[in-house]
Amino acid sequence: MSKLTNRYALHKLYPFLKKINALQEKMASLSDDDLQKQMHIFKEEVHSGTALDALLVPVYACVREAAKRILGMFPYDEQVLAAIALHQGHIIEMKTGEGKTLVATMPLALNALSGKSTILVTSNDYLAKRDATEMGRLYHFLGFTVGIGVPEDASQQLSAEEKKIIYSRDIVYTTHGVLAFDYLLENLVTRKEERYLRPFSYIVIDEVDSVLLDAATMPLVISGAPRVQSNLYESADYFVSSLRKDIDYKLEDREVFLTEKGLDAAERFFGVENLYQREYFEILRHIMLSLRAHTLFLKDRDYVVGDHKVSLLDQRSGRIFESTKLKSGLHQAIEAKEHCPITDDARAMASITYQAFFRLFEKMSGMSGAVYNERQELKKVYNLDTIVIPTHKKIARIDAPDLYFGHKEAQMEAAAAFILKRHATGQPLLIVTSSIDDSYAYSRFLLAKGIPHNVLNAYNVAKEAEIIKEAGQKNAVTVATSVAGRGTDIRLGAGVQELGGLCVVGIGRQMNLRSEKQARGRAGRQGDPGYSQFFISIEDDVVDEYGSTKLSKYLKKNQITSSRIIRLINQAQINAETLERTSRREIMEYDRSLSAQRTLIYNMRNHLLDxxxxxxxxxxxxxxxxxxxxxxxxxxxxxxxxxxxxxxxxxxxxxxxxxxxxxxxxxxxxxxxxxxxxxxxxxxxxxxxxxxxxxxxxxxxxxxxxxxxxxxxxxxxxxxxxxxxxxxxxxxxxxxxxxxxxxxxxxxxxxxxxxxxxxxxxxxxxxxxxx
Known part of the structure; x- marks a missing residue:
């Protein structure tokens, strides 16, 4: 969708907005009882056959007025435009701080009138509980019940009866992971009384790019009985540790394979004549698993190690994927690489990708602060159009041009000087790093300078939202990996506006442009002043892994100003994004067979249960x-x-x-x-x-x-x-x-x-x- 097409899509929303605004005085004149009765009348009209589309204008006007009275927040025109687009089944891009939480109340209330399942999913437990609690007062006033699909204590497991109560509510807030796993688990029950989900109708996906794109590369799997444990993991790891890159194995487009020399070495090590014979398949499989573990998965980027345990990482948020493992023996290969106890490789009992799961809904929409660049993929995979909603106030943030360096030392020295200069004024700083190692490096630097600060990464997420909320106070310094704390507003403290607002310092090229836009967007919310500056190095992980080999000759340079070299550096991120899209497309292609088979089997089970x-x-x-x-x-x-x-x-x-x-x-x-x-x-x-x-x-x-x-x-x-x-x-x-x-x-x-x-x-x- 081009800018011209986006303007056209927005243009079609304004007639609805005009009609909603025309009802503003009428709704304001109603008493609380009359306002509540209006929603009851709307519900009866829907049950009598009136289409939801026909009620959008009066329902939105009613919800808008109720929000003003109950929450003290009156949705402004841009929020209403976004809410209209959500009901119509679109994805909206709204800049950080524009109030997406309030926006969602209007389409959720409208669709809940149908009596069908109406669900909002977001990326973590905290946001689901926070938003359901904050917006719950509005829903209750309007006569709706609200369910929260995540337990109060993350260590607890909800029973089937508790889930049945939650999913029977008019509006449910939960996370994408919990909802998808509940779907898989429900299709393992043996009695129809144990089922708890209603047929999927309408869903709003918050942080839609994180859910539909980033999480789409890791299918959800429910594991059952463990397989017979193999003793080949340690042997394969020992062998692979001796191999030489570009001599014994080669890396191409995030894939790794043995060369002829590597194959000869493997056959000598394991004492076999032809490794590709069927009888030696398990040996070959374990070699390839170990090779992938050593070359494609990096500690503190893809996983962390703590208490002799390997835990997977969400590269973008820095969060740990709790209770999740890589499949098909790859997790065990990483455990062997890190000399951790090798856990059981369990059998997959049920599996689904997010692409397949969300296509189960009759209607889907989503919202994010940075998703427009991925509009073509979202259209192709989910048949969803993306609309960019204008900001309520003009963005006052200054985004300084990126600064480029040949090596990490020069990058860090320049960033450190910038940080010290800004901190001396009292301006709050959010330092966004592209790796956990960098977050610790900058933390050590700040400690050496006697600067108090918070660090937010995969090893410290317990108080994520609290840390991020305080990041806008005077003199505050926060170091975070990627866009941790996403979904939580950074409000400016007293006197910070005069200092130029929040300053975002980006260290390193991120895996994709969306992550950088999200990071910059933490500053300058709602017309606030703000500033962002990124420091890029040829030694950044993304540039090193996906960049041109021609860049190696510039590693000794300090600052880089040549537009030709800068283009080569920036191309690395484009390459990474392309491979991400390819990976998601391949996962979707592979899943077509499983999806078709899963549908047949689940229909067979449900027919039998019913x-x-x-x-x-x-x-x-x-x-x-x-x-x-x-x-x-x-x-x-x-x-x-x-x-x-x-x-x-x-x-x-x-x-x-x-x-x-x-x-x-x-x-x-x-x-x-x-x-x-x-x-x-x-x-x-x-x-x-x-x-x-x-x-x-x-x-x-x-x-x-x-x-x-x-x-x-x-x-x-x-x-x-x-x-x-x-x-x-x-x-x-x-x-x-x-x-x-x-x-x-x-x-x-x-x-x-x-x-x-x-x-x-x-x-x-x-x-x-x-x-």
């Missing part, structure tokens, strides 16, 4: 197919088939029957007779028994399938070097595996139904023991 009752007639088809498949097979051991599928007690002359039709008829008669006996024994519990046995078959085979596809995706990547279309191959093998799984699922269902043992308890209830 079935009012099941009887013999409902499962005869399964029995018939299983028996017919056996009879038509060339190798027949009838007694073995009966013992494995129908009954633990074989009594009969079925082995002597030569006519296939007769054998099929006799076996089906036996199966029906045995099943009728179970039905007579269990009486009213037979329905529950059938559901339990069928669900068990579905879940057992689906877990196997999810785990297989998880392994397949990594294993098939090794074929990339044979110049094959690996994504096409993945889809083909995934389809073949699904076909096999469905046949196995039918057979497993028959075994569960026929061989399941029913134990009667004292309280006249039954317990099922599956084969």
């Amino acid at each position: 079935a009012p009752s099941l009887g013999i007639e409902d499962v005869k088809g399964l029995l018939d197919d299983c028996i017919d498949n056996f009879v038509s097979s060339s190798h027949q051991d009838v007694s073995r088939f009966i013992l494995d599928h129908l009954s633990y007690h074989y009594d009969g002359d079925y082995d002597t029957i030569e006519d296939p039709e007769e054998l099929s008829k006799r076996l089906k008669a036996l199966a029906y007779h045995l099943l009728k006996q179970k039905q007579d024994f269990m009486q009213g519990e037979f329905n529950g028994y059938l559901k339990t046995t069928l669900l068990s078959a579905i879940d057992h085979l689906w877990v196997e399938q999810v785990d297989y596809l998880d392994q397949l995706r990594y294993a098939i990547a090794l074929r990339q070097y044979a110049q094959r279309n690996i994504i096409y191959m993945f889809h083909q093998e995934a389809y073949d595996a699904f076909t096999v799984m469905m046949e196995k699922m039918k057979e497993q269902a028959v075994q569960n139904i026929m061989l399941g043992m029913v134990i009667s308890n004292e309280a006249d209830s039954f317990r099922v023991l599956l084969p």
Whole structure:
């Protein structure tokens, strides 16, 4: 969307705004009771068939007036424009401090009138709880109930009953991770009474770029029973530690592979002749895992180590991904690299990407302070248009041109001199670093100069919001990684405006332009003065990893002013952004097969859970197919088939029957007779028994399938070097595996139904023991 197109999109919102403003006096003249009655009338109109779009104008006018009375905040025109765009299913870019929290109340209230699920997700627990609590007073006044999907104590786990209460509320605030995991967990329940989610209808995604783009590279996985632990992680790590870059292995576009010399070294080390033979696949897999761990994952950038434990990092916010591990053995390879205890590599039971998850909603919208540059990807993946909302007041912040240096020492000296000069005036400083190492380096410098300050990084996030809130006070100095504290306003303290407002000092090129825009946007909110200055070095991680090799010749230079060299440095960030987009696109491509299969399986489970009752007639088809498949097979051991599928007690002359039709008829008669006996024994519990046995078959085979596809995706990547279309191959093998799984699922269902043992308890209830 160009600037011209953006103006056109905004132009279409103004007629709604004009009508809303025209109702301002009328709403202001209403008493509190009358204002509340208006919302009740709107709700009745929706239930009578009036479309939400037709009520946007009066509902927004009503919510606007209520916000003034209850919160002391009257949404200004730009906020209303943003709220209109959100209801229409767009993504909005609003600069930091423009009041996105208040904006969301209008579309959430309007859509909640439908009685369908209305959810706002944001990037962390603190923001979800804060916004739900602050805006909750407004919602309650308007007659809505509010649920908070994250527990008060992060160490607590909400029960299914607690979740059911939360998700039954008119409006729910939660995080994207909690909501997606709840979706996966709900599709593992064995009774419909254990479900807690309502059908997905409308969702607003706060910090939408963080959720739909940055978090999209890490699929959510629920892990189950651990695999048999491999003893190859340490051996592979020892071997890989001896390899030489560009001689034994090469790095290309965030991928690493062995050269011929590296392959020869591996075969000598492990004593094998051909590492690519199928029998040595596990050795090759562990070598590649260790190679990726050593070359593509950096400590304090991608992960941190504490208490002999490896924890993953969100590179942009510096936050730790709690209870999250890399998949397919990669986490264990990093643990071996860091000489930490190697944890179990658990099987994947359920998995989903954010791209697939959010497309489950009927309508989606989002908001962020910096998302416009990614509008094309968001349009292509989610079919969402992005609209930039003008600021309420003209931005007064001064963004100084970036300063460039050949090496870190020169970069740090220049930044340090700048920091000392600004701090001497009392101006508050927010120092945003691109790595944890840099945050500690600048902290040590400030300590040496006797300057009190706060440090906010992955090792110190407990008081994140409190630290950021105080960053605008006179003499305050805050060191933060990336855009930590995002979502929390930095308000200026007394006398700070006269000092030029908050000063943001950026140290190092960030992974993408969005991060830098977010960092700059911490200063100059709501027309406040502010200043930003970035110091860039050729030795910055992004430039070093993604920049041109030509830059190495300029490492000894102090300050760089050549426009040609600056373009080469800036190109590194563009390269990093391109690879990020490629990675997200590949994840989405790989997930197409799993998404289609997941939809089929979850629909099958829900159909089964919602079935009012099941009887013999409902499962005869399964029995018939299983028996017919056996009879038509060339190798027949009838007694073995009966013992494995129908009954633990074989009594009969079925082995002597030569006519296939007769054998099929006799076996089906036996199966029906045995099943009728179970039905007579269990009486009213037979329905529950059938559901339990069928669900068990579905879940057992689906877990196997999810785990297989998880392994397949990594294993098939090794074929990339044979110049094959690996994504096409993945889809083909995934389809073949699904076909096999469905046949196995039918057979497993028959075994569960026929061989399941029913134990009667004292309280006249039954317990099922599956084969």
